[in-house]
Amino acid sequence: MSAAPVPATGRVGGYRWRICALLLAATTINYIDRQVLGVLAPFLQDEIGWNEIEYGYIVTAFQAAYAIGLLCTGAIIDKLGTRLGYAIAISIWSLAAMGHSLAATVGGFMLARFMLGLGEAGNFPAALKTVAEWFPRRERALATGIFNSGSNIGAIVAPLLVPVIAVTWGWQAAFLFTGVLSATWLVTWLVLYRTPEEQPKLSAAELAHIRSDPAEPSVKVPWLQILRHRQAWTFVAAKFLTDPIWWFFLFWLPKFLHAEYGLSLLGLGLPLVIIFLAADVGSIGGGWLAGRLIKRGWSVNRARKGAMLVCGLCVVPIIFAARADNMWVAVALIGLATAGHQGWSANVLTLPSDMFPRQAVASVVGLGGFAGAVGGMLIATFTGFLLETTGSYVPVFLMASSAYLFALAVVHLLSPKLAPAQLETPRAQA
Incomplete structure (x- = not known):
């Protein structure tokens, strides 16, 4: 039985934050699992014998x-x-993560990466749905921000943990260990998770707090209707043009640092940690900047695009990282770029809610995520061919340095005022 939608008073309890902690752990594991290959790639290339083009295909399999x-x-x-849906997703990616340890050919790694990508795609839809089930609207942004920080935590933990495991027990152990982490989370989830109405440890006061919002209309908006609006293409274009740069950072930075500066497997840890710590700072700073500008009286349109401009300019100097003589100069420039990307993303991810009604936001986000993944496929294949034929990272860094300002120009062209889309509402039944 559902609790009445009335505001809770007094102390309501904090069981819902335990659920949020589970989501944080899942997102952290999600990013650790996907990063293992990137960290080990320079050394697996010698072990397995793939070339740059074949590595590009392996990354493309995940993206597809x-x-x-x-x-x-x-x-x-x-x-x-x-x-059940979350459990199935993490079961697939846990088995796929451990399946990497059995791969001995390019085809084997492609299969393992494909299954990992298929399972990991379920993390964010499941986590966002869980937040909607367990938190009133006024707390959802905070809960989402907490669990989403797991993506940066995972990107930091992987280069610290994976090299130590690989050097001590072999590269197969790194894939097995992260797969076991996923399996451990799965058992915990199945034991602890129920909907709020079915959770016996949840107090009546906290259930009333969770259900304190007015009932939300559940109206599905077809994709074809959404895609008739320039606002949808604004978000799709922003994701398609800039998400591939982030995928490049995740899967190719270890190879770049190894190729250009001769870093050992253990030596990769500190530079990568610094780079992704900078990304964490950028994620917070980009959102803060837009909010600060709005508080100072700027319109949402001007504040959002102003923050995106600042973040885009932070990525421009990365072009000099490709030819930096000193590794720490390159790390600083790349760290500035990852901070810029995450600050950019913090603002881009608000565009659907800026321009679409609530019932359409999830669909718009899904379309944009698909576009970003397709862009990631293209850059993975392109980078593989580029490095195999030229051995130079300069063209990729050049693309990265210009992608954000170009994307901002496209965003402004398509939505000069970030005006809300006027969707058709369902007609009342006669």
């Missing part, structure tokens, strides 16, 4: 599955429910 998963998993999770 991730794109497919983003289109499909939301509907599957809606149908099966959060508990």
Whole structure:
């Protein structure tokens, strides 16, 4: 039985934050699992014998599955429910992560990466749905921000943890260990998770607090209707043009640092940690800057694009990293760029809610995520061919340095005022 939607008073309890902690752990593991290959890539290349083009294909396999998963998993999770849907997603990616340890050929790694991408695509749709089930609207932004920070935590933990495991027990152990982390989370999830109405440890006061919002209309907006609006293409274009740069950072930075500066497996840890710590700072700073500008009286349109401009300018100097004689200069420039990307993303991810009604936001986000994953496929294949034929990272860094300002120009062209989209409302039944 559902609690009445009345405001809770007094102390309501904090069981919902335990659920948020589970989401944080899942997102952290999600990013650790996807980063293992990137950290080990320079050394697996010698071990397995793949070339740059084949590594590009391996990364593309992950991106392709991730794109497919983003289109499909939301509907599957809606149908099966959060508990079972999330469990299936993490079961797939846990088995796929451990399956990497059995791969001995390019084809084997491509299969393992494809299955990993398919499973990992379910993390964010499931986590966002869980937040909607367990938190009133006024707390959802905070809960989402907490669990989403796991993406940066995972990007920091992987280069610290994976090299030590690989050097001590072999590269296969790194994949097995992260797969075991996923499996451990799965058991914990199945034991602890129930919907709020079914959770016996939840107090009546906290349940009333969770259900204190007015009932939300559940109206599905077809994709074809959404895509008729320039506002949707604004978000799709922003993701397509800039998400691939982040995927490049995740999967190619270890190879770049190894190739250009001769870093050992253990030596990669500190530079990568610094780079992704900078990304964490940028993620917070980009959101803070836009909010600060709005508080100073700027319009949402001007503040959002102003913050995006600052973040885009932070990425421009990365072009000099490709030829930096000193590794720490390159690390500083790349760290500035990752901070710029995450600050940019913090603002781009608000565009759907800036321009679309609530019932359409999830669909717009899914379309943009698909576009970003497709862009990631293209840059993975392109980078593989580029490095195999020229051995130079300069063209990729050049693309990265210009992508954000170009994307901002496209955003402004498509939505000069970030005006809300006027969607058709369903006609009342006669």
